Amino acid sequence: MTRSVLAIGAHIGDMDLTAGPTLAKLVLEGASATIVALTPGERGHPRLTPAEYKKQKIAEGTAFAEAIGADFLVLDHSDGFLPSTDDVALQLAQIIREKQPDTIITHWKHSIHRDHEHTAVLAERARFLAGLPMDATLPRHGVRSFLHAENWEDMEGFTPSLYVPISDEAFYRWVSAIRHQAFARGETYGFRYIDYYTALMTTRGCLAGYPRACAFHTNQSPEVTKLAGP
Numbered sequence: 001m002t003r004s005v006l007a008i009g010a011h012i013g014d015m016d017l018t019a020g021p022t023l024a025k026l027v028l029e030g031a032s033a034t035i036v037a038l039t040p041g042e043r044g045h046p047r048l049t050p051a052e053y054k055k056q057k058i059a060e061g062t063a064f065a066e067a068i069g070a071d072f073l074v075l076d077h078s079d080g081f082l083p084s085t086d087d088v089a090l091q092l093a094q095i096i097r098e099k100q101p102d103t104i105i106t107h108w109k110h111s112i113h114r115d116h117e118h119t120a121v122l123a124e125r126a127r128f129l130a131g132l133p134m135d136a137t138l139p140r141h142g143v144r145s146f147l148h149a150e151n152w153e154d155m156e157g158f159t160p161s162l163y164v165p166i167s168d169e170a171f172y173r174w175v176s177a178i179r180h181q182a183f184a185r186g187e188t189y190g191f192r193y194i195d196y197y198t199a200l201m202t203t204r205g206c207l208a209g210y211p212r213a214c215a216f217h218t219n220q221s222p223e224v225t226k227l228a229g230p
């Protein structure tokens with residue numbers, strides 16, 4: 001049972017798109033969910049300045065999380081320059097100790113974006129550091145499950161090995177929440193994110209034997225799980 005889930009993305013919107021339907025499902029089942037973005041993703045708009053877009057991204061990420069019933073945190077690293085260092089991993093480890101998730105969802109480790117690759121490494125490192133005895137104010141915390149979300153930008157070597165059915169209620173909650181994000185609507189570089197992830201949920205649902213599903217890479221043999229909340 002998943003009682004608490006932490007989704008760690010490089011940019012605001014990454015986990016909203018890829019893990020969002022699963023987070024919505026788990027929240028509807030009574031779990032708590034937190035989305036953390038390591039950078040605002042402020043350089044993702046071809047016409048707005050980074051300062052303008054940062055403000056917009058934070059407002060969009062906050063509204064999305066609120067709409068699906070998740071908490072939202074954003075760290076202030078620079079979009080495109082996210083360092084893969086122990087300092088950043090320790091920031092994340094602190095969040096893991098505070099939130100005590102039993103499941104972490106993050107990027108797959110190969111991506112066309114270096115920030116995404118660094119986030120996958122940082123999340124894994126943070127999971128390790130959160131479980132180490134250290135001079136920290138919060139007790140250490142072990143995270144049971146570690147899942148990589150399916151993202152069209154992170155597909156090299158991504159092998160789906162866990163399918164999570166997405167109920168109609170969770171799907172519609174996600175789709176009405178994600179519409180608040182300009183990039184997801186295709187207003188930045190024109191990629192039809194919402195169409196892509198909606199179609200992908202149908203495709204993965206066909207393979208899992210449900211109307212809709214999300215797929216994750218887990219380093220384990222393939223399985224279909226309901227990844228149920230408490």
Ligand SMILES: [Zn+2]
Nearest residue numbers: 010011014113
């Ligand atoms: Zn991203």
